[in-house]
Amino acid sequence: MTKKLFAIALISNYCLFFSQVGINTPNPHPSSALEISSDSKGLLLPRLTTASINNLSSSANEGLIVFDKELKSFVGWDGTKWINLGYEEINTVPTATNLVIGGNLSVGASLTGNYTFSDAQSNPDNASTFIWKRADDNSGTNVIIIPAASAQNYTLVAADLGKFIQFCVTPGSTIGASPGLQKCSAWAGSVIANQAPTVSNVSISGTTNTGQTLTGNYTYTDIEGNTEGTSIFRWTRSDDASGTNETTISGATAKTYVLGNADATKYIKFYVTPVATAGTTTGNETGSGYVGSVVLTPVALGSWDTSSIAGGTGNFGPSPWNGTLATGIQSAKIVRDSGATQSGSGSAGAWGSDGLNSTSQALAEAANDTWTFEFVPQTGKSLSITSIEAYSFRKSASGPKNGQYQYKIGTSGTWTDISGAVISGISGASQTTANQSAIDLSGITALQNITVDTPVSIRLVLWGATATTGTAYMGYTNQTISIKGFAQ
The missing domain is CATH 2.60.120 (Jelly Rolls)
Structure with a gap:
């Protein structure tokens, strides 16, 4: 008789378990799957840190509820983000994406670590930290963190020659949850030796009449950003626009040149040798086209x-x-x-x-x-x-x-x-x-x-x-x- 009563109770509880559950109440409300009744105790949900809750973001199911013991609030996953039970957006840590290195990979050049800072609450990017790394190849072999390279910009030094460089950022803000996870760029390299300056767009402006002043024009470039020093200029005269019998004009070593009577019927050309203040200082001489023929002006x-x-x-x-x-x-x-x-x-x-x-x-x-x-x-x-x-x-x-x-x-x-x-x-x-x-x-x-x-x-x-x-x-x-x- 006892065995039969046990079986009946088990079947009854099984039906109750799979229909409605009542705790401290034999009659849970018809609209509830679970009803807890108490006049002296509450429901205690899982209590997690903010970081632990963020780690759940990739696996959380819509409707998951936990208690953030750092923010002191109940939070729920709405399928895309955490919200609290008061329908206010939960402050999440910032993120860094799109990391790339800008600049020329040559000794002496200045590199810039570029990235996109994102914060769901629009908190400012004012506490991010940076590091730069050096390795033997683009797989990160023998990687080291470059000492004292803790800014968004980094100037390549002799020790970087032949190496590969990486930029990393830990996004942070002084407002809200921070910091976020560290992210790193792809490896860039290998680093080459310091390059000499160059000039382009070499030209001459001015009227080709005797007594008039010609001006040599050019664009100076140094991929490491070294400023222009005292570049070297010279002017030549030739019999025709092909440079026949081209001769350097004595004393014409400035950026400007005043045409004299000796230049009449001749063709004039301007040359510049770029000189930088640092690095590999002297580049190759580059000349303009010929202008002329020069008209003798009374x-x-x-x-x-x-x-x-x-x-x-x-x-x-x-x-x-x-x-x-x-x-x-x-x-x-x-x-x-x-x-x-x-x-x-x-x-x-x-x-x-x-x-x-x-x-x-x-x-x-x-x-x-x-x-x-x-x-x-x-x-x-x-x-x-x-x-x-x-x-x-x-x-x-x-x-x-x-x-x-x-x-x-x-x-x-x-x-x-x-x-x-x-x-x-x-x-x-x-x-x-x-x-x-x-x-x-x-x-x-x-x-x-x-x-x-x-x-x-x-x-x-x-x-x-x-x-x-x-x-x-x-x-x-x-x-x-x-x-x-x-x-x-």
Whole structure:
């Protein structure tokens, strides 16, 4: 009879176990699988550390509930993350992903450990720690932690030559749960020796006319980040754009170069040898393309600024009047010839004379009613005269109405009229000022490439005055008088 009652009780409990469970109650609520009844005791769930709970993340089933004894809260797994029973997100440790090493793998170069910091609560990345490792190969053989390499950046040293490098980060924040798990990049290497600097994009800017400044341009690069020191420059000239008869220009060792007459018709090239302040300091010389051909540009062989003339009785300006000289010119002056006196009062800001009273060109030449420009080249130089620049010409009411420019080669040559080189537009009974256009002399063969060491003179013959006190001026109202050409 006892055995039968035991069997009946077992079957009854089995049915109760697989339908509803009641603890301290024979009648659990129909909606519950388990009902615990007590007036003096509670339910005690598993109590875990935060780290242990995080370790459960990969295997937790949706609905799992535990007590976080560090955060002092019940937490449950919602299938993707831990939440507490008050529906607030649980503070989790940060993570580091996407670890890569940036920079060139050569001794002396600076490397940067890059990574992506993530924190579910958006806590800041302000307590992460870093280490760098060195190994013999990309499998980590004989790995060591590099001493004192505890920053996100690391500069490769001689001991790293031929080695492989790894960057590791332990993500951390001063807010919330921290730190996270250490993560490391792939091995990078092998490390090569320090590289010399290089230059690229070598070019020349500027106008290829004599007297103009050319500038050498380039891009300096050093893969280790060594700054540029005193790089070396040189300039060359060649007969053509292919570099025929290329010759280094003596003294042209700066980044800029002023084209001279010797560069006319030539082609110019700029070279740079990069020099670093540290590491392997000197790189290979690299040149630009050729620019040219260089155009010979006339310069003022002599110039005279009339604003320096004060005027007044007997003051028509100095004679001889030494001008500002171009390179290659020994002297350049304006001379008031014997028929051009200065007995009256001169005007300020102009150069001239009175006493210009001849009635014809022949009489003016005989009386030396003339003004003469004299040019003497430096030893070993030849001259070319290309233009008389525009200026303002003024005469008195009784002053000369006509003028003719002439030239003479050497000290014993004869004067020759320059066709079309005349003073015009100055007729009239009252004082007259006329703007004289520039006079082109470049087409006069006799004035081009004049024999070495030979002086050249240009004079203005003036006539047609109506009184013995005929007065005339050049460069009226503070102008600059100049004659252009070349001294080669």
